[in-house]
Amino acid sequence: MEQIKYVALPHFVTTEQLSVEEVLALIDRAEYFKAGGTCLPLTQPVLVTNIFLENSSRTRTSFEVAERKLGLSVIPFDSEHSSAKKGETLYDTSLTMAALGIDLEVVRHPENEYYQELIHPKAHQHLDIGVVNGGDGSGQHPSQSMLDMMTIHEQFGHFDGLRVAIVGDIAHSRVAKSDMELLNRLGSKVYFSGPSYWYDKEFDTYGQYQELDQLLDQVDVIMLLRVQHERHGSDPNETAFDPVAYHARYGINQRRYDALSDQAIIMHPGPINRGVELADELVEAPKSTFVQQMHNGVFMRMAIIEAVMRGRALGGLS
Numbered sequence: 001m002e003q004i005k006y007v008a009l010p011h012f013v014t015t016e017q018l019s020v021e022e023v024l025a026l027i028d029r030a031e032y033f034k035a036g037g038t039c040l041p042l043t044q045p046v047l048v049t050n051i052f053l054e055n056s057s058r059t060r061t062s063f064e065v066a067e068r069k070l071g072l073s074v075i076p077f078d079s080e081h082s083s084a085k086k087g088e089t090l091y092d093t094s095l096t097m098a099a100l101g102i103d104l105e106v107v108r109h110p111e112n113e114y115y116q117e118l119i120h121p122k123a124h125q126h127l128d129i130g131v132v133n134g135g136d137g138s139g140q141h142p143s144q145s146m147l148d149m150m151t152i153h154e155q156f157g158h159f160d161g162l163r164v165a166i167v168g169d170i171a172h173s174r175v176a177k178s179d180m181e182l183l184n185r186l187g188s189k190v191y192f193s194g195p196s197y198w199y200d201k202e203f204d205t206y207g208q209y210q211e212l213d214q215l216l217d218q219v220d221v222i223m224l225l226r227v228q229h230e231r232h233g234s235d236p237n238e239t240a241f242d243p244v245a246y247h248a249r250y251g252i253n254q255r256r257y258d259a260l261s262d263q264a265i266i267m268h269p270g271p272i273n274r275g276v277e278l279a280d281e282l283v284e285a286p287k288s289t290f291v292q293q294m295h296n297g298v299f300m301r302m303a304i305i306e307a308v309m310r311g312r313a314l315g316g317l318s
Contacts, residue, residue, distance in 0.1 A: 007303075008310035008318075013115045013133040015142045015182045023182065027150050029303040034296065039070050039306055043316030046309060048104040049075040049097055052134065053084060056108055058270050058294055059134050059143070063106045066301035071315075075102055091117050091127070098129040103314050104305065106132040112139035130308045138172050138228075144269050145178035147300040149186070151293050152221060155265050160187035165215045166207070167250060168225035168277060171198045175269045176225055180206040191215055194225070194250050212250055216259040224252065224268045224277040243276045253279045257287065265289050 004025035048067050052060050067074050118131050135141045170176045183190050190207030266288045274280040310317045
């Protein structure tokens with residue numbers, strides 16, 4: 001496989017836009033940053049803003065830390081006091097940001113594929129801004145997927161043949177959708193587990209469903225998903241949700257933790273519902289990579305932003 005040193009992207013909106021070679025190159029670059037490597041000095045200022053129209057702690061802060069480490073000027077955006085509250089469209093907000101001289105925007109939005117009108121403006125002529133997807137509804141979370149891949153790579157050094165179980169609220173999880181697609185292309189074998197009413201037959205394309213206890217001694221990675229109450233709406237199953245019963249059937253408790261192999265890891269994108277997806281006392285246990293994932297997020301997002309800067313020839317990078 002040809003080795004790519006640098007990745008150059010006009011935007012970063014899905015994992016599907018990346019070739020396997022680009023995925024591996026981004027992981028390599030993120031690991032370089034984590035080891036203390038620095039970006040080439042910027043010869044021109046680069047302005048970035050983070051437009052988060054859904055709540056976020058890890059992703060938003062992680063992107064801002066990454067941006068500052070790369071030497072970008074971060075322009076604050078307060079969604080609660082922005083014109084979005086007056087009904088301004090995301091396109092017009094982006095048009096404003098571009099007109100003011102902002103080069104890049106990281107966006108989280110409740111609508112799936114919100115980014116399509118930003119990166120394919122059709123008849124519009126004036127929108128010229130790099131877009132990085134910080135999460136779109138229940139669609140994709142590509143930067144989380146990439147930091148997950150980095151974390152798996154750190155543990156195993158490869159993806160081919162790894163057995164990965166994605167467990168929980170799969171139907172509502174943008175993390176699951178990004179990860180299942182990418183893991184398949186990287187050569188891993190994917191399994192699913194969790195409540196049947198949060199599983200869709202369309203996922204059969206990427207893996208097979210099994211009961212959690214049948215998977216424990218077989219898998220290398222257990223990827224837990226947060227129960228996303230805010231996306232369930234009028235789901236009749238949600239009204240009867242019992243966190244104790246969920247944990248007993250689908251959560252990782254001490255018994256299930258002990259059943260995993262010594263080399264296996266437990267992942268979670270956060271925020272964790274402690275005592276639901278994962279027992280409280282296991283959040284920072286040796287097999288848990290929760291803290292490692294958050295730490296890796298900064299370096300992977302540095303690699304992603306640098307790739308978009310190269311793709312758009314910003315800061316003197318090309």
